[in-house]
Amino acid sequence: MVEAGTFHAVAVELTVGSFLLATTATLLRAMMALYPRLGDKFSTSMATGLDGASLCGVIFGLLVVPFTIITGNLAADGGNSMTANKILLSGLCTGLWLGFLHGRLTLGIGLWNSKKLVILQSLIALSACQVVLMLSSIGGTLSRGETLTDLIGLPHLENSPDVGMTGSVLMFLCSSIALVTVLFMQPKSKRIADE
Amino acid sequence: MRRVFLFVILLVAVLAVPEYTANPGGEGDGTEEFVCGGACHGDPGLSAESSALLTITSDRSETYVGGPLSVTVSAQDMQLSERKLAGLFLLTGTHGVGDTPQADGWTILSDGAGGSGNYVEQRVTSLDGSTSVTWALRAPLVEGDYRLITAIHHGGDASARMAVDEVGVLITVGPVPENLPQISAEWAPPTKTLVGEEMVLSVPASNSTSVSLEWTSRGAEGSVVMTQQGDAWVGSLPIALSATEIQYRVVMTNEIFVESSAWITLSVEQQDILPNAWAFRFQSIAIMFVSLAFCITLNRRFGRPAKAGISGMESTFNQPSTIPMAPVQQVVQGIDMSDPRRPLTWSDEQWLHYGEDYLKGLEGGV
Numbered sequence: 231m232v233e234a235g236t237f238h239a240v241a242v243e244l245t246v247g248s249f250l251l252a253t254t255a256t257l258l259r260a261m262m263a264l265y266p267r268l269g270d271k272f273s274t275s276m277a278t279g280l281d282g283a284s285l286c287g288v289i290f291g292l293l294v295v296p297f298t299i300i301t302g303n304l305a306a307d308g309g310n311s312m313t314a315n316k317i318l319l320s321g322l323c324t325g326l327w328l329g330f331l332h333g334r335l336t337l338g339i340g341l342w343n344s345k346k347l348v349i350l351q352s353l354i355a356l357s358a359c360q361v362v363l364m365l366s367s368i369g370g371t372l373s374r375g376e377t378l379t380d381l382i383g384l385p386h387l388e389n390s391p392d393v394g395m396t397g398s399v400l401m402f403l404c405s406s407i408a409l410v411t412v413l414f415m416q417p418k419s420k421r422i423a424d425e
Numbered sequence: 426m427r428r429v430f431l432f433v434i435l436l437v438a439v440l441a442v443p444e445y446t447a448n449p450g451g452e453g454d455g456t457e458e459f460v461c462g463g464a465c466h467g468d469p470g471l472s473a474e475s476s477a478l479l480t481i482t483s484d485r486s487e488t489y490v491g492g493p494l495s496v497t498v499s500a501q502d503m504q505l506s507e508r509k510l511a512g513l514f515l516l517t518g519t520h521g522v523g524d525t526p527q528a529d530g531w532t533i534l535s536d537g538a539g540g541s542g543n544y545v546e547q548r549v550t551s552l553d554g555s556t557s558v559t560w561a562l563r564a565p566l567v568e569g570d571y572r573l574i575t576a577i578h579h580g581g582d583a584s585a586r587m588a589v590d591e592v593g594v595l596i597t598v599g600p601v602p603e604n605l606p607q608i609s610a611e612w613a614p615p616t617k618t619l620v621g622e623e624m625v626l627s628v629p630a631s632n633s634t635s636v637s638l639e640w641t642s643r644g645a646e647g648s649v650v651m652t653q654q655g656d657a658w659v660g661s662l663p664i665a666l667s668a669t670e671i672q673y674r675v676v677m678t679n680e681i682f683v684e685s686s687a688w689i690t691l692s693v694e695q696q697d698i699l700p701n702a703w704a705f706r707f708q709s710i711a712i713m714f715v716s717l718a719f720c721i722t723l724n725r726r727f728g729r730p731a732k733a734g735i736s737g738m739e740s741t742f743n744q745p746s747t748i749p750m751a752p753v754q755q756v757v758q759g760i761d762m763s764d765p766r767r768p769l770t771w772s773d774e775q776w777l778h779y780g781e782d783y784l785k786g787l788e789g790g791v
Contacts, residue, residue, distance in 0.1 A: 314705045321709030322716055329720020337728045346727040354720055375451055390705070398707035405714035412718040419728035 234304035235373075241298035245291050246366055249327065252287030253359040255280045256330075260352040263342045281339055284355070288331050295324055302369075312368050314390035319365050326358035340422030347422075451510050454536065457544035459514065459576060459589075460521035472578065475588035477503035477511075481575045484687065487597045491610050492564045493687040494596060498575045499557035503588070505549055506580035513558045514576040515543045519589060526573065530565025532610075537561075537670075539617040539692030559672075561687035563610065564598045571596045606633040606677035606684045614689045624662040624691065626651070626675075633677040638662065639685075640673040651675075665693040 259280040262269035269277065299320055306313045333351055334341065341347040363379070370377035393401070452461065477500045484495040498513050505511065515533075518524035525543050526533060533541045537559045545558045565571065574593030579586055601607070609629040618624045628651065630636050636658040638649040642665075651660035662671060671691040677684050760780045766787065767776050 309702060314702075317702070317705040317709045318712060321711070321713040325713035325716030326720065328713070328717045329724070332717070332721055333724035333728075337724060341728070344727070347724070350723055350727050354723075375453065393704070393708065395701055395704045395707075398704040398711070401711035402707040402714075405711035405718070409714040409718045412721050416722065416725060417729075419725040422728065 234301050238298065238301035238305045241294055241301050242366065242369060244294045245298045246362055248287045248291030248294065249323075249359060249362045250287075252284045252291060252327075252330075253355045255283035255287060256352055256355040259284065259342060260348050263348045264345065277342070278339075281342065285331075285334060288327055288334075292324065292327055292331065295320070311390040312372055316365055316368050318390065319361055319368070323358055323361040323365060326354055326361060330354045330358060336419060336421065338421040338423070344422065451508075451546045452512065452544075454538055454540045454545050455542040456525055456527060456533075457514065457542070458521060459516055459519045459524050461514075461544065471585075472587035473582075473584040475503050475577060475579065475581070475586035477501065477577045477579075477586075477588040479575050479577060479588060479590040481573065481590055481593050483573070483594045483596060486595070487599060488564045489599050489601045489605070490564060490566050490568060491601065491607065492598070493685065494562045494564055495559060495687040496562060496573055496594065497557055497559045499555060500577050500588075501553065501555035503549075503554070503577065503579055504581035504586065505554070508580070509549045510546055511549055511556055511577055511579040512544060512546045513556070514578075515558075515560050516574050516576060517572060518574070519576075519591060526560075526562065529571060530567055531571070532563040533560055534563055534614050534687065535561040535616045535689040535691075537690040539690070539694070541613075541616060559688065559690065561614075561689045563687075564596075566610075568598050568600060571598060602682070604632055604679065605682050606636075606679050607631050608675060608677070608686060614686075615691060616689065617692050617694065618665075620665055620668055620693055620695050623664050625659065626662065626673075627654075627657040627659050628675050629657045630675065630677050632679055632682075633658070634679045636660075636678075637676045638673055639676055640671055642669055642671040648676075662691065667693075668695045669693050 259277060262272060262277055262280070302313075302316065302320075303309075330351060333347070333354070337347060341351065367377040367379040480499045482497050488494050496515060498515060500511060500513060503511060515526055516524050517526055517529045517531075527543065533543060536542050536545050538545045538547070543560070547556045547558065549556045572593050572595050574589070574591050576587065576589040578588075607630065609631070612629050615624060615626065626638060628636060636651040636653075638651055638660045640647055640649070640662055642663075647663065649660045649662070651658040653659075658675075662673060665671065671693060672688045673691060674688050675686040760777060762773060762776065764776075764780070764784075766784065767780065768783075771780075
């Protein structure tokens with residue numbers, strides 16, 4: 231019988247790989263957009279390819295995330311404060327990548343023509359990638375007692391905030407209202423045409 | 426030039442790798458051969474010398490086939506890393522292969538840390554910098570002399586360090602005395618339990634007329650009489666209310682002998698569970714919603730066409746007629762309501778509206 235931990239390891243590798251691909255492709259595409267001289271050295275198909283790679287990486291990563299979370303839950307066998315941090319960070323990770331994907335899909339490929347949007351998408355991708363790395367780091371600490379982030383002196387997230395069930399439900403309700411407000415009441419942006 | 430540059434970068438990358446970062450968090454308890462003492466850091470011979478003073482003692486020098494034996498290894502005065510982690514080995518040689526006690530036929534019943542391996546890692550937290558591990562063993566099924574040795578490896582002063590005590594202890598394994606009370610070789614003593622759980626032991630002891638369970642924990646000690654149920658003797662250890670360690674042994678007696686097992690360590694652990702996993706799941710979803718809403722808002726804010734926004738405002742402010750305004754009432758300046766020239770029959774409203782024209786008419790239409 232293959233244990234949940236083994237499936238979790240596979241799912242984690244797929245998730246981390248996909249998101250790293252998306253981040254790398256986004257940053258390269260952003261450099262092409264921000265430095266026209268650099269962009270001119272490469273063909274248009276290269277730019278389109280990088281955009282597609284980032285999009286595919288995010289979509290595939292987001293498809294694998296539920297599988298990663300479920301196997302992680304099963305492998306945790308009860309869990310502790312570090313797994314609680316993993317639960318919280320996985321929410322942040324999914325939210326950031328969904329935001330990245332929403333931006334790209336609603337604004338279209340033309341977003342690479344806007345300097346502000348290029349910087350924003352790059353920052354979202356970098357932040358989300360950082361969260362992914364923190365999640366991996368906690369996983370390494372849980373399974374091996376050490377993590378590569380020890381080399382750069384990042385602290386171990388060994389304590390987790392506890393706001394109780396009532397606080398959590400309130401947070402959930404407030405955030406739901408915030409999201410519904412943003413989705414249905416905020417003026418929607420238009421798709422930017424590719425020049 | 427590029428090749429030289431690449432070579433320099435690679436060289437710096439290789440030299441920048443710290444030598445002590447192989448497994449700073451430890452390898453974990455388990456069954457490891459001597460070569461493990463260096464495998465994490467290269468060849469054992471490459472490890473720096475440890476200043477550890479190793480001591481190995483046993484509760485007896487002679488036992489019998491399948492008989493009990495307790496071995497205690499202690500170490501002190503070693504230079505440790507910040508993690509204060511030290512790994513202690515119980516070995517039969519330093520060949521690097523096949524030098525575990527198990528390979529020589531010994532059975533490790535307990536490693537004193539809730540497991541049954543020959544390698545135990547401990548954080549050295551005592552003031553005098555010492556640590557010790559007690560193994561409970563069952564002797565091999567072949568008679569003879571057996572040597573048990575010990576080794577330690579740890580990090581310290583930015584190096585992987587290792588020390589070996591190759592003298593160890595010599596144990597003679599003889600034949601089983603006739604009618605000696607014994608525990609079946611199949612019995613695997615429990616070494617781990619959870620706080621608040623009752624630990625019921627069922628010991629398959631033979632040649633015994635009475636069996637008891639002796640235990641000790643943090644200075645407290647006691648004895649429990651076991652009752653015979655079929656081929657096994659059954660008894661319970663006290664229920665621990667907090668994480669601790671309980672050492673116990675089985676004492677078997679008959680008309681001739683009083684025989685006991687080795688001291689076995691039962692590790693009582695706190696069940697490490699989340700107080701309320703669903704609370705964290707709700708928080709996680711909340712964080713996801715908030716971060717998503719934040720990203721969407723930023724995207725919409727920066728994604729709004731700049732020209733349309735400015736022209737909209739300009740068109741509003743450049744065409745005053747489009748600005749919705751309340752009807753403006755004309756206010757006539759210089760009209761005195763108590764002017765003596767005001768006709769007596771005029772109301773205030775008439776004087777306010779037509780007074781100025783009336784006064785101009787009086788003055789000749791100027």
